Amino acid sequence: MQTVNLGILAHVDAGKTSLTERLLHSTGVIDQLGSVDAGTTQTDTGEIERRRGITIRSAVTSFALRDRQVNLLDTPGHSDFVAEVERALGVLDAAILVLSAVEGVQPHSRRIMRILRSLRLPTLIFVNKIDRVGARTDELVADVRRLLTPAVAPLGTVHAPGTSGAAFRLYDPRSGGDANRLAEALAEHDDRLLAALVDDLPPDPSHLDEALRAQATAGQVHPLLFGSALSGAGVAELLDSIAALLPTSPSAEPEPRARVFAVERDAAGERVAYLRGYGGQFRTRQRVVAYRREPDGRFTATRGRITRLDLVGAAVDQAGPPGRAHGPTALTAGHIARVTGLTGVRLGDQLGSPAGLDGRSYFPAPTLELVVRPRDPARTLALHAALLDIADADPFLRTRVAPDGGTSVLLYGEVQREVLTATLAEVYGIETECGPGRLVHVERPTGVGAALEIIGHGFFGTVGFRVEPGTGVDYRLDVELGSLPLSFHKAIEAATRAALDQGRHGWPVTDIRVTLTHSGYWSPITTAGHFRDLAPYVLMQALAEAGTRVFEPCRRFEAEVPTDRLGPVTSYLVRLGARIDGTDQIASGWRIGGLLPVRVEPEAQRRLPDLSSGEALWSSAPGGDRPMSGDPPSRPRTDGNPFDRTEYLRFLAQPRNRS
Incomplete structure (x- = not known):
């Protein structure tokens, strides 16, 4: 039996988990539909998931569909849990993007669709909740074309949207009007259909089916269906589309x-x-x-x-x-x-193999740092161990020991913080409290710097470094590999990479090339621990000579405003520090796009309703970073400050820091 690994993705509350329940029920896997509100669904199995009514961890279930087994991955919809979506994307053969007919195209959906399109992952779009008051159909299809992808092919129409009797009717390829609608969606990638439309000839129904299947499988077009996970409307048509339009897993690779x-x-x-x-x-x-x-x-x-x-x-x-x-x-x-x-x-x-581990990340790293402390100081070590354990299941959740003895963690937002606190209390038995959040910045070198420390001047080893701008963290050797025992080389590299977590202003350093230019040791006195102490000091001396610049995290935003409010809104955003990349005229007024520092986005969202008479729409997504002007913020150090020799040696002399 062939397999399809199919992901269900959506903005939070679009109805992903409810749709999963309906698919399992319709294919005979479960006898009774579970409820998100009641906490009885198959895929939200954690107590915290059931209580909050949201998916936190990706869950896998399966069902048989004709000649194939569908492995269904229900992924989190809340943007705070993108690490789960990140890893699911890497193992999918196809996807279903769920939208709400009421809420429409939401920010997280736009972010996901951009990634799905870049991956050319075959994707069906399922518009859920057509039986809800306020459900939209044709208008929503227009929004999908404008905001998600122009390559969308609606497969039918909705009868009585917004009522309990809402139903989905597939287009009939043998009907002239229906056939032309499908042909228009597929003609860009099919010359035969394009010619039929130009010559005003009826498209061949069998060719329409073949073209739809071929383009959907190749990710060139995204079939769109309507329905309701609660009533079951459109679900049979969705299952037929999964069986007919989505590809199965590719052939086996020769290596495990x-x-x-x-x-x-x-x-x-x-x-x-x-x-x-x-x-x-x-x-x-x-x-x-x-x-x-x-x-x-x-x-x-x-x-x-x-x-x-x-x-x-x-x-x-x-x-x-x-x-x-x-x-x-x-x-x-x-x-x-x-x-x-x-x-x-x-x-x-x-x-089995590192092939394909390109390190690509579809989502940016989190930018909110919180310090977590146990309410009982005696549980400090237990808390740190618990956070390390949790981080194993979430590679974006980075931890470090804070200067005051707490543990700092990187998170995406408030919901993730609440879930983390609940997990520590309920799973690990540790009651905690969190300090205020702090935005994480990064540092990049601005020039070239070098430093050298010769053996016998306070350290039992010789290390020389040259640092310069690079990509990521690029560590190189300009000495013979045999000039030191291998364990010493490993100690220097490990200490160097760890030290780059705190640059001149205490922020992580990136886009840097570090070259080991000198090395030496004193046998049999020198140990690997001596190099772990020495490398950070020499590295920071080189970095001080090179200089660094601090970059702050930004959001790429879109604001839709009435025609007469374009000037006031644009001027206000510029005063906040936004970079305006462009304005486009739309039916409801103007769309403004640009880049805005994360630190001022809450203020922009608060003021926008007043500036637009309550008619503005705002959406944003992570937008990288940009250099800061003026005096940059700093982060408290935990490394003994290797920029200051006296302070650093005093730090190394403390018993807890001896190697």
Whole structure:
């Protein structure tokens, strides 16, 4: 049986999880529909998910559809949990983007669709909630073309939208009007259909079907259907489209390879990894190597042994032991498995081979840093361990020890903070409190700098560095690899990468090339620990000579305002520090696009209704960063300040910092 790994993606509250329930019910997997409000859905299994009514972790379920097995990934819709969406995107064969017929095209949906289009991932668009008061149809299709993609092909029309009797009717390719509507959506990539339209000839119905299938499979066009997850309207047509228009998993690769796209804890507290196979076989008791691409571009590897492997969707033998899957026992290409025993794996790791781990990130890193402290100071170490454990399932959640003994974490927003606090209390038994959030900036070198520390002047080693602008964190050697024992080289590189978490102003340093220019040691006195102490000091001396500039996070925004408010709104945004990239005239007035510092976006959103007589629409997405002018903000240091020799040596002399 062929497989399709299908993701359901949406803005929060568009009805993703409810649609998953309806698909499972319509295909006979469950006898009774679950409810998000009642916390009885199949995919939101965590207590916090059920209580809050939102998806936090990607969940996998499956159903049979004609000659294929569909593995369905229900992903979080809230923008605070994009790490889950990030990893799911990497293992999908196709996607369903769910929109609400009432709320329409929302900011997170636009962000997701941009990524889906860049990946050329075959995608169906399902407009949910057509039975809700205020549901829109033709107007919403126009919004989809304008805001999401012009390559959209509506497959039918809605009868009685906004009522309990709302229904979806597919176009009939044998009907002239319906056939022309489909042909117009497909003609850009099909010369035969284009010629038929130009010559005012009726399109061939069989060719229309072939063209729709070919273009949808190639991600050139996105079929759009309407329906309701609650009433079931349009769901049968959606299932038919999944079977007819979406591709199955590609052929197996020759080498064994599987990707970790979700990590969770089972009821016994054991780590469970979800893998998607691409080639070869993975079995219980097999020893494997897991490869990881670090944020700075390095590959690291850990070894482990699979203690249990359960295929998602494997047939269950009712006569056998309860819950034990029978049939296939190995993970092969295109399939998904739950695996235990790999205690060291993290989200995004790859088993068997590092091929394809390009380190690409579809979403920007979080920009909000919070300091978390236990209410009971005796639980400080337990809190830090718990946060490290949670970070294994969320690579964007970075942790570091704060200067006052708390633990700082990087988050996307307030909802993620609330979920993190609840998880620490309910799963780990640690009551916490959080300090105020702080925006995370970055530093980039502005020139070239060099520094050298010779053995015998306070350190038992020699290290010289040259730093200059680069891409990411690029570490190089300009000394012979054999000039030091390998363990010393590793200690220098590890200490260098760690030290770059705090530049001249305390912010992480990026887009830098660091070259080791000198090295030496004093046998048998010198140890790896001496180089771990020395490298940060020499590195920061070189960085001080090179100089750095601080960059602040920004948001790319769009504001739709009435015609007579274009001037006042534009002037106000410029005064806030926005860069206006363009203005476009639209039916309702003007659309203003540009870049705005994150720190002033709340103020812009507060003032916009007054400036536009309450008629403005605002949406934004992460927009990278830009250099700051004036005195930049600084972040408290935790490294003993290697820019100051006396202060740093005093820091190293403290017993807790001795290597």
